[in-house]
Amino acid sequence: MLVSFGSGCQLNDNRNPSPEFADIHKIDIHSHIYEEMPSLVEFLQSQNARIVNIANRGLEGHVEIQQVIANELNQKFPNLFPYASTFDLTEIGEPGYADSVIEWLDYTLDSGAVMVKIWKEIGMELVDYTGEYIMPDDPVFDPVYRHLAERNIPLLAHLGDPIDGWLPLDPESVHYGYFSQNPEWHLYGRDDIPGHDDIIRSRDNILESHPDLVVIGAHLGSLEHDVDEVAKRLDQYPNFYVEVSARTRDLTRQPREKVRQFFLDYPDRILYGIDVVWRPYRTGPRPEEEKTNFVNRYEERMRLDFQYYAGTDSIEYAGQTVKGLGLPVEVLEKFYSENAIRLLGIDE
Secondary structure: OOOOOOOOOOOOOOOOOOOOHHHOOEEEEEEEEOOOOHHHHHHHHHOOEEEEEEOOOOOOOOHHHHHHHHHHHHHHOOOOOOEEEOOOOOOOOOOOHHHHHHHHHHHHHHHOOOEEEEOOHHHHOOEOOOOOEOOOOOHHHHHHHHHHHHOOOOEEEOOOOOHHHHOOOOOOOOOHHHHHHOHHHOOOOOOOOOOHHHHHHHHHHHHHHOOOOOEEEHHHHOOOOOHHHHHHHHHHOOOEEEEOOOOHHHHHOOOHHHHHHHHHHOOOOEEOOOOOEEOHHHHOOOOHHHHHHHHHHHHHHHHHHHHHHHOOOEEEEOOEEEEOOOOOHHHHHHHHHHHHHHHHOOOO
């Protein structure tokens, strides 16, 4: 069967059988693995997969140690752990701040980083000396964005949170567990913090002001509640891409054919990710049993995601029975690896 992709594409469900898990090259473009774990290395090598290690939280004080660990993993396993760096936010407003950030980022990029990450603390936590929230499109960041564009380095932008964070707690929401357990990020009724629309508008301003900067919207660009909203930005901003880390469950709550058509319409603009966290530099050494359980859960998650994206059977996902999208192999290959390889400039 001849398959074409693009706006308005339609595809019959009577296709060839789904590919095998190991046959598709898989790049998890968004996870945080900050320790060498032989069982994880074995899984990645045997199942045709790799992880982009993501540094984040410029206010936390761990920027340098993340760079050291991520670089060590990348040097030892160059085909398995490419990484994204980030930058300090504690000295924002100081003289020469942008120059010092650029100098640091150049060091990380010359050491091997392939991307730069900014996190939701910009727009939701970071304030200036007057107490005003510093938004992602603040002019203080413009020199950094311009420099990344000049170096052809993508910006992975986790800006904002799911819109549920500004709504009343809802036990039926896939994000109920997070917001009920992390009340500092549940902002319903908080007029003193920027709203969801404010942060999305600020992110869109970056896309408009820096059209040569590739921006990858983490977590479906914080518009995970409706792929139509994501599609609007993909249509409007050719430098915008999105990844699905920690948001596949949001896709399963939307109509299957709508989500499937979204992937068929934008096969070159969507990337795969999971967003798991392993940071013993924060918690101290972890027992081997805990490491084994972590790797097992990671593999289970990746395999379950694959059943949803590649398969057509009904599966249990996030507490609901859903039918797999059955995406064509050509779309799966772009989604799982080819888009990441192209945008990050990493070897196949």
